[in-house]
Amino acid sequence: MNFRIFIPRDAGAIAVGADDVTLALTQAAASRGVAVDFVRTGSRGLYWLEPMVEVATPRGRVAFGPMTPADAASVLDAMVTDGPHPLRLGIAAEIPWLRRQTRVTFARCGVVDPRSIDDFRARQGYKGLERALTLTSDEILADVTASGLRGRGGAGFPTGIKWKTVAQTAADRKYIVCNADEGDSGTFADRMIMEGDPFVVIEGMTIAGITVGATRGYIYIRSEYPHAVIAMNAAIQAAKRAGYLGERIGGSAHHFDLEVRVGAGAYVCGEETALLESLEGRRGIVRAKPPLPAHKGLFGRPTVINNVLSFAAIPFILAGGAKAYAGYGSDRSRGTMPIQLAGNVRHGGLFEAPFGITLGELVDDIGGGTLSGRPVRAVQVGGPLGAYFPRALFDTPFDYEAFAARDGLIGHGGIVVFDDSVDMSKQARFAMEFCAVESCGKCTPCRIGSTRGVETLDRIRAGDRVAENIGVVEDLCNTMKFGSLCALGGFTPYPVMSALKHFREDFGPAPTRLEAAE
Ligand SMILES: Cc1cc2nc3c(=O)[nH]c(=O)nc-3n(C[C@H](O)[C@H](O)[C@H](O)COP(=O)(O)O)c2cc1C
Numbered sequence: 102m103n104f105r106i107f108i109p110r111d112a113g114a115i116a117v118g119a120d121d122v123t124l125a126l127t128q129a130a131a132s133r134g135v136a137v138d139f140v141r142t143g144s145r146g147l148y149w150l151e152p153m154v155e156v157a158t159p160r161g162r163v164a165f166g167p168m169t170p171a172d173a174a175s176v177l178d179a180m181v182t183d184g185p186h187p188l189r190l191g192i193a194a195e196i197p198w199l200r201r202q203t204r205v206t207f208a209r210c211g212v213v214d215p216r217s218i219d220d221f222r223a224r225q226g227y228k229g230l231e232r233a234l235t236l237t238s239d240e241i242l243a244d245v246t247a248s249g250l251r252g253r254g255g256a257g258f259p260t261g262i263k264w265k266t267v268a269q270t271a272a273d274r275k276y277i278v279c280n281a282d283e284g285d286s287g288t289f290a291d292r293m294i295m296e297g298d299p300f301v302v303i304e305g306m307t308i309a310g311i312t313v314g315a316t317r318g319y320i321y322i323r324s325e326y327p328h329a330v331i332a333m334n335a336a337i338q339a340a341k342r343a344g345y346l347g348e349r350i351g352g353s354a355h356h357f358d359l360e361v362r363v364g365a366g367a368y369v370c371g372e373e374t375a376l377l378e379s380l381e382g383r384r385g386i387v388r389a390k391p392p393l394p395a396h397k398g399l400f401g402r403p404t405v406i407n408n409v410l411s412f413a414a415i416p417f418i419l420a421g422g423a424k425a426y427a428g429y430g431s432d433r434s435r436g437t438m439p440i441q442l443a444g445n446v447r448h449g450g451l452f453e454a455p456f457g458i459t460l461g462e463l464v465d466d467i468g469g470g471t472l473s474g475r476p477v478r479a480v481q482v483g484g485p486l487g488a489y490f491p492r493a494l495f496d497t498p499f500d501y502e503a504f505a506a507r508d509g510l511i512g513h514g515g516i517v518v519f520d521d522s523v524d525m526s527k528q529a530r531f532a533m534e535f536c537a538v539e540s541c542g543k544c545t546p547c548r549i550g551s552t553r554g555v556e557t558l559d560r561i562r563a564g565d566r567v568a569e570n571i572g573v574v575e576d577l578c579n580t581m582k583f584g585s586l587c588a589l590g591g592f593t594p595y596p597v598m599s600a601l602k603h604f605r606e607d608f609g610p611a612p613t614r615l616e617a618a619e
Pocket residue numbers: 251252253254255256257258280281282283284285368369370371372373374406407408409411412587588589
């Protein structure tokens with residue numbers, strides 16, 4: 102009997118040597134005459150343990166990590182003898198960091214073979230679509246609405262309402278667009294699921310298509326994600342061959358086709374209307390709303406545009422899980438959120454949990470504090486447009502409303518951790534600089550305001566009329582917040598104002614906190 106060894110083909114795992122480990126294990130197996138079948142999976146999201154390699158045993162998959170090529174021979178021996186090894190982590194599914202999670206969207210990620218539609222189907226794959234094909238559009242909409250699912254791209258708009266609007270808008274053609282531009286700092290969940298369980302995204306988009314009457318869909322993936330592009334293209338071809346995409350899906354009267362489009366690298370192209378411009382072959386510039394994409398989107402037709410994670414949550418909901426999904430979470434934030442821990446954090450990775458877990462629990466307990474071992478001073482939640490929270494706000498529950506109530510946002514669920522060596526005036530400047538670089542240029546508060554913001558923060562940092570210039574920054578932030586056309590200019594004030602509010606000591610003219618400590 103061949104040994105079955107599972108190694109991630111996830112870009113994050115490859116970055117730390119998963120391909121080299123695969124080669125070394127292949128060579129070790131050949132030299133020992135051990136027959137091995139290698140399965141390249143996605144990552145389970147415990148990135149500090151990557152490359153994490155698993156071997157199938159009658160008790161479940163036993164994990165080893167983090168591995169280097171030099172460990173290959175001894176790890177293979179331990180796999181063959183089922184013996185001890187310093188890198189042995191035990192049964193993968195029982196690693197406490199995984200057991201504490203509620204894996205709904207990511208249930209298969211790191212487990213399933215992302216290139217095998219049969220493996221996907223053997224693990225509940227396409228159950229949601231199969232049920233959806235027996236329902237009317239209204240019945241599907243009722244399920245999506247009942248689940249309480251809100252868009253995971255950042256704005257948190259109810260998915261059921263969006264789909265209903267498109268379903269009720271008459272047109273000769275409609276489109277489904279998957280937003281896989283994932284530009285937020287510290288986020289990687291879209292990439293992980295596309296690489297680790299691509300069929301779930303396809304299934305979710307197909308359900309959207311049959312619900313609203315769209316026959317064509319596009320997945321817009323950022324160019325920095327070549328592995329995700331390969332994984333999605335391979336899955337689309339496999340789904341076509343198996344009759345799950347194209348004409349008469351699953352033997353029904355529905356048609357639905359999908360294509361991957363690769364972006365050219367602009368943060369603003371994640372904004373839905375700029376993304377549509379880009380998909381149509383133009384420069385990614387934000388469109389004024391109305392009309393909403395749901396009424397007039399891609400090529401002027403009604404379009405459902407959702408984040409990867411929003412689509413990936415749909416199959417579970419349609420497979421009969423609407424009530425179960427809504428049963429997770431807190432208040433108006435229903436379901437689970439794939440939270441991404443990044444930056445200066447000991448246990449960086451993907452942690453899927455129901456809404457409501459506190460920020461402190463995520464950072465201190467699950468994240469294990471900083472990698473540097475120094476105290477956590479700040480975390481930025483929700484990408485480059487998210488607020489910086491100090492320890493004093495670590496009791497904030499991770500949900501849309503609780504963060505908004507404290508002038509923050511959860512965005513796409515990214516948490517970037519900083520230790521006490523961070524200079525928050527530098528971070529505030531960076532926010533303005535980021536906005537200046539990434540601005541599409543359509544509206545003045547963002548295009549000009551961000552550059553004036555950089556200049557003013559430079560003056561503050563140089564100790565030039567600090568109080569007066571802080572007043573200027575506050576004015577500027579107000580103008581950007583209320584006068585910008587989209588959230589790039591409109592939300593840049595969040596990191597800037599939160600840095601000023603919670604870390605005022607880092608803005609001159611008095612010596613900065615660190616200088617004072619020297
Ligand atoms: C500057 C900017 C960048 C954005 N980037 C992304 C992104 O990378 N991915 C994403 O899904 N949504 C992004 N959004 C949000 C989208 O405009 C849109 O709300 C989302 O794709 C809708 O899908 P959802 O309802 O499933 O969240 C961005 C918004 C702004 C203003």
